[in-house]
Every structure is written in C-alpha cells, then in structure tokens.
Amino acid sequence: MKKLMKEIDGGVCAPQGFKAGGIRCGIKPASQKRDLALIYAERPCTAAAQFTTNRVKAASILVTQEHLAQGNIRGVIANSGNANACTGDAGLAAARRMAELAAEHCMLKPEEVAVASTGVIGVPLPMVAIESGIGALADALRGDAAGHEAALEAIMTTDTRKKAGSLEIEIGGVPVRLGGMVKGSGMIHPNMATMLAIITTDACITRNALDQALKRAVKHSFNRVTVDGDTSTNDMILVMANGAGGNPAINDPASPDFDIFALALEQLCVTLARAMARDGEGATRLVTVTVRGATDEDTAEVLAKSVASSSLVKAACFGADANWGRVLCALGYSGAAFDPATVEVTFASRAGTITVCRGGVSLPFSEDTAKQILSEEEIEIQVDLQSDVPGAGGPGEAVVWGCDLSYEYVKINGDYRS
C-alpha cells in the first residue's frame, strides 16, 4: 500500500504559492530577536480560523474576525513582544493599520489580511516600529524554508523551540501539501484560547469544507493541550488554502477526498499541539494523558484534561513521583461520571510500562522502576476506566497533552514583563 502521508520540509512555505518572512523592527527594544512576520499567498485563498474564547479579546482578534467575515484571507501580519490587548480604541486602530500596511506592500486589500499579536497585555503597540519596518519585511518575503524560519522566529515569545511541520498527501492523484507553524507555551489551555498557529496548504478546497476540516482537527489537537489553564486574549489558528496544488476541488465533507485532507490537517495540528505542550513554559517533560473506557469521547476528554491540568499531578511529574492517588483525585473532581472502583492507572515511557492502580486501589509496584519510567522526557499517564470489570466503562477515549510544573515556570512568570 502506498504511503498516504509523508513528512516534508519547508513549514508554511512547503505548499506551493506561499511566501513568508520575518524581521526585527524594534517592538522588543531590549532584544535582538525578530518581532514582525508576514505570510503571504500569491493567489487568492479560501480561509478558515478559530479564535480565543476569552471574553477579553485582543485588537488583532477583533480585526481578523471582521476581515474573515468580509471574505477570504490571503495574508497574515503578526508581531511578538506586544499583545495589543486591553489597549482600547487606539489598539484597534493599530491593528487595522497593521493590516493596511501589509496590504499596501503585498498589493492586497486590507480586509484580505489577518492580524496576529502576542506578548505583554495592556501596553500600546509601538506603531512607529512597524511602520518603519514593513518595507524591509515585504522585501524579505521568500518562498522557501528560510522564509518560513524567519517568520516563525518572529512570532516566538517565551518559546524555547521552533514548532512547525509540513506534510504531503495525494488527492485525486495530485500531490497536495500542508505546512504550519505555531507559537505558544504559557497561557496554553484547551478551548482554542490557546496559541498562534498559521497553516498553509495548496489544496483546492471550498471555504465551508476547510472550515469543517479545521474544526475537526482543532478538537483533536489544540483543544487537547493544556499548559497552565490560562486561556489567552490573543490566540488564533488560521488556515489558508490557495488551490495551487491543482487537486479536484474538495467541497463535500462526506467525500473520501475530504477525509484524506481532514486527516492530514489533523495530523499536522497534532504535531504542532504536541510540540507546544512539550515546550510549555518551564516544562521538562511532555505528559500525554490517555483515558479509555469512558461513557463517550467527551467524558473521556473532561477526565483526561482534569488530570493533565492538575497542579499536583504536574508537580509530581516534575519530580518523577508515581503519585497515582493524585491522578484518581483529579479524575474525581473533574465533574465527569465514572466508577472510582474500576479505575486502572498505568505510567509509561520508552523506559517501560508500570500499572500502579487497579480496581481503584494500589497495586504493589517498584518505586525504582516507576521513577525510571517517569524520568523520561516524554511520559504517559494511561487511565483505563473499564479495568477488568465486565459492564463497567464504555467506548469513550481521549488523548490530552500537557507538561509538568517546574520551578522554571514560576521563574518565567514571576516577572514576565521586565
């Protein structure tokens, strides 16, 4: 059987017909890091997006929502170092001006441009820096991996790793590519109020189908990540599809072509989401929580998120401590229904697998082995609600990604603004 999906290089520039770039314009005055990015599609796109559920929305979110309501998006201007949130009418004017500047230099209409900002809240955006930098940014646009890398660097804040991915699939015998980048570490929590993710594809797909595919992908990826439970004012995920791949247009969410595309988009989003959890502020471990045997998928998700979000579980992961009692405790206060008397808890990593609780009570286990398993950089907490009891549990299953809670998290966030 032919491989249906292959990883490729290039990030958001992997699909045909996209350019990207990033420069340092001076939004982060004390830093030599890039802070302004542009991603641009050479031809019209269909676009879909999801936005933060926070009631306090940054100016960039409001403006992008407005633009998306008016039509499709084919350019994104994004800055780091300043969230342009809680900045009132001046902030809104600044976000609109960012779109205008990008539009002018890319020969687009302002309403074809999405705006994204990330950084400190409540500080006026230094528009002078952006006005003076936009020319150089437009000149820096490139259609290759270097363009992608520069743009990605320019949207990073406390991120310690570049988080990106790209895939190739085949639709109707035609190769189609998807590429994406994500920024996010602190303030990461489910419900999409999550991060800044920009995804490009040269698939030919209608806006409605793209929207459906994005919803499905986000549900199983970004909405299953938790770092600290705080959902931000600024975050969004945007996907632009420019049709340059030349596949038969995907317009029916019930078609096999749609499934191929949607699965690839989900796979890309999972890659980005996992990378984001792994790069949680101060995180030393990626913690994957799997819940099986719940009544349904939603119940499994609530339970898994409760475990992955628990400060006590997270601190135990930091200490590589097999404190399964905290796992049960977190399941218990999740609000979801399950029978505590049939729960099985297993810790796993590439160092091994150890079941520490069955039927809701302790199993004898080697603390040394458990410590060894939990000392890995990627660990799993597997909860099986059905356990060995016939009739208990159900088919519901969900995977959630989180990270541990370290001294470093506290350090990073104790004085973020200075």
Add this chain to the structure above:
Amino acid sequence: MKKLMKEIDGGVCAPQGFKAGGIRCGIKPASQKRDLALIYAERPCTAAAQFTTNRVKAASILVTQEHLAQGNIRGVIANSGNANACTGDAGLAAARRMAELAAEHCMLKPEEVAVASTGVIGVPLPMVAIESGIGALADALRGDAAGHEAALEAIMTTDTRKKAGSLEIEIGGVPVRLGGMVKGSGMIHPNMATMLAIITTDACITRNALDQALKRAVKHSFNRVTVDGDTSTNDMILVMANGAGGNPAINDPASPDFDIFALALEQLCVTLARAMARDGEGATRLVTVTVRGATDEDTAEVLAKSVASSSLVKAACFGADANWGRVLCALGYSGAAFDPATVEVTFASRAGTITVCRGGVSLPFSEDTAKQILSEEEIEIQVDLQSDVPGAGGPGEAVVWGCDLSYEYVKINGDYRS
C-alpha cells in the same frame, strides 16, 4: 453599643464541655510529629457537616457520612500521614475500626464518631499503630488550650502554621462560644473539597438550624479559598454543638438569635479560611481578590475565583509584578458575563493603593510603587466592573482568598510521598 463578638483563646476547647488531644502513634514512621487526634464532647451534640465534592471519596468521608445520616456526632477521630483513600474495602473497614476504637474509649456508640484522615492517597492505613495508640490518646484528652493544640498538631501535614480561632458571642443574654481548627494547604480549592476543619460550640441549636448556619458560613469562607485548584478526596468541615452554653435554643433560621450565631460561625470560618490560604503550600503572600459591580454575587464569585486561581496571576504575585493584563485575561476566560471595556483594577496592601487599569485599558502608574505594594505579605487585587460608566455593572460583590505560586510549591509537590 456592646461588642457583639470577641476573640478568645482555646480553639475547639474554648466552648464548654469539649475535650481534645493528640499523640504520635506512628502513622508517620519517619517523623516525630503527632499523627492521631481526638475531639470529644462530654454531652450529646447536634452536628452538621459538609464533605468533599470529589467523586473519589476517602473511606473516612464515606463512614462519617453514614454516621451523620444515622444521628448526631459527638466525637471525631482524625489522623494525618495517610489519607486512607483509594484503599478499597480494607480502607473502609479501617475507617470503621477507627470509629469503634474512639467510641470504646469515650463511651460512645461508633455511629456517634466522625472519622477524618489526611495524607498520602492509596497506601493502607497502619491500623496497628492506631490500635496501640488509642488508649494513650484517650488518656491525653484535656478540656483546655493544650488539648486543642495537641489535637491541631496531630492533623497537620504540610501545614506550616497552626490555624485556629475561637469567639465568644451573647445569645439571649448568655455567653456562647465557638472554636475551630483547620488543616489544609495544598489541594485546597473551592466547593468544599477543601480541607479538614473541626468546629465546636456550646451553643444550644437544633440540627436543622446548625446545618443552615454552616451552609451559609462555608459559602462565604472555605468555598472562597483557592490554593491550587485541586479538590481533595478527604476533606470535610464538621461542627458539633453541645448546648452547654445554656442559651435559649436556636431553632428558627429566621430569628435574630440565629443571625447572631450564623454570623459568628461565618466569622470563625473566614478566619480559618484566610489562614488556610495564607498557608497555601509554598505561599509567600495571601492574595485577596475582590470583585465589585457584577450582575450578582454568584457572577462576582466566579470572576474572583478565576483571578485567584490563575497560575499566571499567582506567579505574578510571587514576583510582585503588577501584571494587570493577566487579571483581565483571567476575568475573560472565567465564563462569567461582564464588559471588558469598563473594568477597573486596583492593587492594594498596607503599603498603599494603586489603580492600574480603568475602562479596560492601562492607566499610567509607577512600577516602583506597584512593586512596593505587591511586595507585602498580604495583598489585594480589587476589580471594579462598574468602573465610572453609568449603567454598567451591578450590585454583585464577592471576596476570594488565594496565594501566590512559588518555587516552593513545586518543590513540596514534586516528591510529596517520600
């Protein structure tokens, strides 16, 4: 006007007719600390209690609920060092045996005894230690402050301070006393799944009235405390009223006498709850969050809890960083309705008061002054939703107590079991 409520000494032994004691029986093998407590009323009581909302309930909770359903409680046996949770039928048998042992030595029926446990989850309770210690514990019962202190020490785990209080009020011309102790620092979160609190009073009050008074008190005290968002398997608050004060019996929740008593109980619970927040694991500051101008009290409470529970706000408090953007962000993702455009945020402590945000946007303020204010041990975050805008906001107000998030929290919880 005569002072209606005065602070007195003695804790749970301040009311007439109560004895308390605490010993070291060996539940914490590696420690010289006390680990077994008994509190006993010399005459029958009315009793009321509230229990954890966690679906995973410790054996002590199940047994105490059972006993309370059968009648009134007049004795409490409590241990630290082992939660006796997730321990199955053997755990349940152990909790029942604890009640029997206490009953035997206090000449009570087992169902008159409440059982409380706190400590590590999932480890069998060493009943041998309790069986062999119970005689000495019963002999150690005293009706004075020393008895109270010993019992309090015996229920402490990671607590760094003794948290207790006692009050005297007058009902129908007769002095009536209330006393209480609380244990709790990690795993403290609203919804009562919170801590271990034992309150005694020599008031004469019917069970129904006592129950009403406790509900009201807990709503405004323990349920407004948050340390880490984790709600425990074990926690409860129990109040026993032995009538020894000789006041005219309180039986009508609409009577002025009820109000006097209920207010005193609430005051005592607030004292204990604040002390608990202040003693949050690794906490360096008590953080009081006040929300005013919400549609109603419940909305104000949801908003205040969201701010007090935010890891990012808590880390900023640790760093004495006036990061009001995080306050707005936490309000925004709380799920409660409010208008971000009229929010005012003020930081206050005994070092001063500084308003940093008005109308949802930044006010110019001195970072040095803010730092000074936030560097105090007790700080306040005051949110006024109504701000200066006529027609916005409402009469809803709530106070929530929390603490900062420090390196120490992570350290304490990174390897709690060893």
